Amino acid sequence: MSNEIILTEVALRDGSHAISHQYTVEQVRSIVQSLNDAMIPYIEVSHGDGLGGSSLQYGLSKVDEMKLIEAAVSVSNFSKIAVLLIPGIGTIEDLKEAKKLGAKMARVATHVTEADISKQHIETAKELGMEAVGFLMMSHMAPVETLVEQAKLMENYGADIVYVVDSAGALLPHEVKERIRALRQTLEVDIGFHGHNNLSVAMGNTLAAIEEGATRIDGSVRCLGAGAGNTQTEVLVAVLDKMGISTGVDLYKLMDMAEEIVAPILPKPQEINRDSLTLGYAGVYSSFLLHANRAAKRFSVDSRDILIELGRQKIVGGQEDMIIDVAAGLANK
Ligand SMILES: C[C@H](O)CC(=O)C(=O)O
Numbered sequence: 001m002s003n004e005i006i007l008t009e010v011a012l013r014d015g016s017h018a019i020s021h022q023y024t025v026e027q028v029r030s031i032v033q034s035l036n037d038a039m040i041p042y043i044e045v046s047h048g049d050g051l052g053g054s055s056l057q058y059g060l061s062k063v064d065e066m067k068l069i070e071a072a073v074s075v076s077n078f079s080k081i082a083v084l085l086i087p088g089i090g091t092i093e094d095l096k097e098a099k100k101l102g103a104k105m106a107r108v109a110t111h112v113t114e115a116d117i118s119k120q121h122i123e124t125a126k127e128l129g130m131e132a133v134g135f136l137m138m139s140h141m142a143p144v145e146t147l148v149e150q151a152k153l154m155e156n157y158g159a160d161i162v163y164v165v166d167s168a169g170a171l172l173p174h175e176v177k178e179r180i181r182a183l184r185q186t187l188e189v190d191i192g193f194h195g196h197n198n199l200s201v202a203m204g205n206t207l208a209a210i211e212e213g214a215t216r217i218d219g220s221v222r223c224l225g226a227g228a229g230n231t232q233t234e235v236l237v238a239v240l241d242k243m244g245i246s247t248g249v250d251l252y253k254l255m256d257m258a259e260e261i262v263a264p265i266l267p268k269p270q271e272i273n274r275d276s277l278t279l280g281y282a283g284v285y286s287s288f289l290l291h292a293n294r295a296a297k298r299f300s301v302d303s304r305d306i307l308i309e310l311g312r313q314k315i316v317g318g319q320e321d322m323i324i325d326v327a328a329g330l331a332n333k
């Protein structure tokens, strides 16, 4: 277990799902400024579904994400700005534009069995002089051997770090352990973990990942992420400090910004309610939560039934239109 952990704050990307992609330039500026003051090493800024995500399918952004990235870069002299890119949603051109605006890290995300589509994006990120991260989403859906094989592909393409991403918040601590352990035994590069708190085990999963050798960890202040949110960054910093693990982050400053800057912009406190619990229970992509809530209202069906059916059909990111399909199907039954 390492005694140093490098954190990436994801509220300005994963949290975009929770606020229906309505971040303003002013909000991004004040959040980044205060995260920078608290010495958070990396801050991710993009549409919730990554560069190019603003669309009818995924949800329209209030403000062009390039403007948000530009604002973030303009107020951070310590923190590095990261962007998320899902090949097929975001393009190489989007990545070049983000790099031009000052983004330093590209996190290239694919479904856990589809790492091969990340090749040109990881290679381009490296050619552009960016740090490249391979981000294997919905990691609960593949056996450990497949995860290892896919992570190895990302490493071979040039990724500096490969993440196990528990997009559905469905993994339990022993499952995180076996995944991180297997990656640690196989890969040369750093291993990361990104959790969601739908089953209330994001913190336990994160600590399990760290125990097995993960050194790059994601969190969101006030759990501002999709579903019930991510591992809560300010809590994680406190817990790691108690364990003698250094993050370099100023805990009081992080607590203050969470309370005074982030809490007031939450539409409602992030909590595990029956819908977010169902995400973790059924193994459904956390960003489907608000889409399922809207579809449930529109078709007068129980959102839990929609989520359970999406889990049964193994619907993954990029198939948001299936949420409507499933809801309409349930309404017709
Ligand atoms: C596009 C997704 O929201 C990426 C992510 O944060 C996850 O899979 O979890």
Ligand SMILES: [Mn+2]
Pocket (backbone or CB within 6 Å): 014, 167, 194, 196, 225, 226, 286
């Ligand atoms: Mn996430």
